[in-house]
Amino acid sequence: MKLPIYLDYHSTTPVDPEVFKTMAPYFTEVFGNAASRNHEYGWTAEAAVEHARLQVAQLIGATDKEIIFTSGATESNNLALLGVAEMYAEKGNHIITSPIEHKAILDTCAHLERKGYEITYLEVDQYGMVSPESVRDAITDKTILVSIMMANNEIGTINPMAEIGKVCKEKGVLFHTDAVQGVGKIEVDVQKMGIDLLSLTAHKIYGPKGVGALYVRRKNPRVRVSAMVHGGGHERGMRSGTLNVPGIVGLGKAAEMARKNLNTDIPRIKALRDRLWDGIRSQLDEVYLNGHPTERLPINLNVSFAYVEGESLMMGMKELAVSSGSACTSASLEPSYVLKAIGVGEDLAHTSIRYSLGKFTTEEEVDYAIEKTVSTVRKLRDLSPLYEMAKEGIDLKTVAWTGH
Amino acid sequence: MAYTKKVIEHFENPKNIGSLDKNSLNVGTGLVGAPECGDVMKLQVEIDETTHIIKDAKFKTFGCGSAIASSSLATEWLKGKTIDQAMAIRNTDIVEELSLPPIKIHCSVLAEDAIKAAIGDYLKKNEAKKAGTEAVAVKA
Numbered sequence: 001m002k003l004p005i006y007l008d009y010h011s012t013t014p015v016d017p018e019v020f021k022t023m024a025p026y027f028t029e030v031f032g033n034a035a036s037r038n039h040e041y042g043w044t045a046e047a048a049v050e051h052a053r054l055q056v057a058q059l060i061g062a063t064d065k066e067i068i069f070t071s072g073a074t075e076s077n078n079l080a081l082l083g084v085a086e087m088y089a090e091k092g093n094h095i096i097t098s099p100i101e102h103k104a105i106l107d108t109c110a111h112l113e114r115k116g117y118e119i120t121y122l123e124v125d126q127y128g129m130v131s132p133e134s135v136r137d138a139i140t141d142k143t144i145l146v147s148i149m150m151a152n153n154e155i156g157t158i159n160p161m162a163e164i165g166k167v168c169k170e171k172g173v174l175f176h177t178d179a180v181q182g183v184g185k186i187e188v189d190v191q192k193m194g195i196d197l198l199s200l201t202a203h204k205i206y207g208p209k210g211v212g213a214l215y216v217r218r219k220n221p222r223v224r225v226s227a228m229v230h231g232g233g234h235e236r237g238m239r240s241g242t243l244n245v246p247g248i249v250g251l252g253k254a255a256e257m258a259r260k261n262l263n264t265d266i267p268r269i270k271a272l273r274d275r276l277w278d279g280i281r282s283q284l285d286e287v288y289l290n291g292h293p294t295e296r297l298p299i300n301l302n303v304s305f306a307y308v309e310g311e312s313l314m315m316g317m318k319e320l321a322v323s324s325g326s327a328c329t330s331a332s333l334e335p336s337y338v339l340k341a342i343g344v345g346e347d348l349a350h351t352s353i354r355y356s357l358g359k360f361t362t363e364e365e366v367d368y369a370i371e372k373t374v375s376t377v378r379k380l381r382d383l384s385p386l387y388e389m390a391k392e393g394i395d396l397k398t399v400a401w402t403g404h
Numbered sequence: 405m406a407y408t409k410k411v412i413e414h415f416e417n418p419k420n421i422g423s424l425d426k427n428s429l430n431v432g433t434g435l436v437g438a439p440e441c442g443d444v445m446k447l448q449v450e451i452d453e454t455t456h457i458i459k460d461a462k463f464k465t466f467g468c469g470s471a472i473a474s475s476s477l478a479t480e481w482l483k484g485k486t487i488d489q490a491m492a493i494r495n496t497d498i499v500e501e502l503s504l505p506p507i508k509i510h511c512s513v514l515a516e517d518a519i520k521a522a523i524g525d526y527l528k529k530n531e532a533k534k535a536g537t538e539a540v541a542v543k544a
Binding site for chain 2 (some may be wrong): 089109307308309311312315316321326335346347350357382383385387388396401
């Protein structure tokens with residue numbers, strides 16, 4: 001067993017050796033520019049790109065012509081939001097999203113707000129879920145786009161995509177989803193879910209970093225986005241720039257593997273995730289699950305360990321590579337905005353740890369993680385004045401703290 | 405974030421964890437910080453009433469590794485010091501000893517606050533006691 005144990009698959013995944021093997025020749029041998037239409041080097045590169053386009057399309061129930069390659073999901077999200085905002089500016093200036101989206105959505109929305117667009121941030125429930133009814137209520141005749149994430153990267157809650165898609169269709173409003181955390185983990189079908197634009201990235205599904213895609217619907221309705229990157233008219237004019245052929249080949253292979261392995265890898269990972277949670281909660285009191293109990297990604301476990309600060313917990317169990325919603329782990333010194341939005345108190349937000357499992361996680365690793373978590377929480381609770389006070393029966397909410 | 409060796413050493417083997425009897429007249433207790441801010445320190449000192457020397461110091465801290473290390477270090481420094489010497493400990497001394505980065509300076513500030521609060525509590529208790537004995541003396 002290699003230490004530290006990697007339990008941070010939400011943040012990135014290793015490239016699958018098979019993906020890596022598929023990519024390798026495209027760096028050195030098949031190095032042509034996919035836009036070179038006049039010789040063999042260009043043709044083979046182009047064929048590889050088109051094969052990858054089909055592989056990506058098949059993962060999400062789309063057709064190959066609807067896939068635009070980008071540098072990753074941040075770019076895909078930017079292109080979807082800014083591109084739709086510009087293209088449909090005459091129709092309206094209103095966009096609906098949620099407060100717990102990834103920063104690639106929130107920061108882009110803030111940028112649009114400064115440019116005069118109106119953004120509605122729908123409230124989410126205590127599990128971080130958006131209700132289709134709230135989407136319906138927020139749509140006005142100025143609404144041009146609804147952008148709701150498929151699944152949340154911190155708490156793993158899965159949104160009711162098909163229901164939200166249905167509302168958007170009825171109202172004639174485009175529906176974009178940041179599906180970075182959804183694809184490869186749950187079944188995704190842009191037809192069944194009524195999705196018009198979808199962002200995904202390779203490095204969350206065992207592909208390389210620096211490559212992603214935006215799905216742009218071509219039929220019912222035909223969606224158009226204004227280009228943000230200009231220069232050559234690649235990718236149907238929506239995204240110029242020489243294509244990252246090895247990266248795209250890697251994304252394609254990763255997408256194909258994700259589709260083929262969905263029914264074998266995911267149930268195994270889910271069982272390990274459940275084993276981790278059961279192991280923790282059977283041995284520790286006052287641990288709280290953040291996010292939805294059932295409608296959650298099979299790889300995600302987000303737990304608040306009351307009375308123990310998240311960063312010290314991570315320091316105490318440095319053999320585990322996890323992440324925390326604690327303020328101390330962020331540059332801003334603010335605890336997680338996602339936990340805040342779902343009503344987790346700041347006191348508990350500081351104590352949260354996110355574990356995310358993947359296809360290389362083993363039972364042995366999970367058992368080690370349980371033991372390490374339990375022993376570290378116990379050690380730090382012995383050190384915690386809050387745990388001592390709580391055990392003495394003091395209600396911490398009534399204490400006059402000297403916050404600074 | 406990478407931690408300095410000294411922070412890790414204090415975090416992994418914290419000195420003087422525990423509690424002293426907060427009702428004892430010789431014990432001063434400081435409780436500073438807030439759970440919402442992510443750090444709370446409880447620091448206690450036991451002071452010899454004739455020599456005014458700190459005989460013992462204990463802490464419990466909810467907070468990041470640097471907060472735990474700062475309070476562990478503070479209790480180490482407090483033992484054997486007089487009240488005046490203890491009150492002279494500055495957060496910058498802790499920053500220097502542990503090589504805390506700018507983002508962790510507030511941990512050292514909290515430790516200084518905890519020292520002052522603990523000694524303040526002791527002094528308050530003992531002024532009351534003194535006032536009490538004087539009142540008794542006058543009565544007699």
